[in-house]
Amino acid sequence: MTTSHALFELDDLEPGTARKADIGGVKVAIVRIGDDVYAIGDTCTHADVSLSEGEVWCDELEIECPKHSSAFSLTTGEPQTLPATQPVPVYDATVIDGHVHVTITQEAVQ
Structure with missing residues (x-):
């Protein structure tokens, strides 16, 4: 099961910055680059x-x-430089009607 969560307005996140969100116990970094x-x-x-x-x-x-x-790559979660060797999870992020939405699968919450 997957659930899309509306988090905040895109304009609340400056381009080139990141913001932390806790989505059902899953800690996620939301990053804005341009309008993506x-x-x-x-x-x-x-x-x-x-x-x-x-x-x-x-x-x-x-x-x-x-x-x-x-x-870490924002598209794959793979580490690009040491000392990290293990990837971080990536989640689907979209902008709908000016609001940032992130989709978290049920497996990620467990």
């Missing part, structure tokens, strides 16, 4: 740190962990 939004797991797989507090690399479609600088 991406959603990935908010916790770095190397060190238990919030990715939403890291730097967004717009040209590379990556977010960098603020602790040890591992960069």
